[in-house]
Amino acid sequence: MYKVLILLLLVSFSVSAEPVRIAPEVWSEPRTGMLFARLPGLAEMIQRYNQHPDKAKFIVRYPVGDEANVWAEEVRAWLVSLGVPSRDIRLAVSAGKKDDIQLELEGVGGP
Numbered sequence: 001m002y003k004v005l006i007l008l009l010l011v012s013f014s015v016s017a018e019p020v021r022i023a024p025e026v027w028s029e030p031r032t033g034m035l036f037a038r039l040p041g042l043a044e045m046i047q048r049y050n051q052h053p054d055k056a057k058f059i060v061r062y063p064v065g066d067e068a069n070v071w072a073e074e075v076r077a078w079l080v081s082l083g084v085p086s087r088d089i090r091l092a093v094s095a096g097k098k099d100d101i102q103l104e105l106e107g108v109g110g111p
Helices: 002-014 024-028 033-037 042-051 066-081
Strands: 020-022 057-062 089-093 101-106
Touching: 033 042, 033 066, 042 101, 057 066, 066 089, 066 101
Parallel strands: 057 089
Antiparallel strands: 020 101, 057 101
């Protein structure tokens, strides 16, 4: 019985969550906290963070360029406004050529 419970716990922590994708089109429209809070997958990601705030860290991956850097800083600001301490948010230039911003959660079985 205990082996099954331990196995279930290990599987739940190793499941990889999909990153939250923020498309470039979002930045061409006026943004509000509600728009950001409604991004698909963000509520679940924040919930997972809140379950493990001592281990979880957000990574905001953004394309190369000044404009994308400003967008990434705005994502950080929105996360802080939702209660995530800025020390738990890291900005990283993405190696890919995508124009979107990817929000990931690490330290709790995410990417």
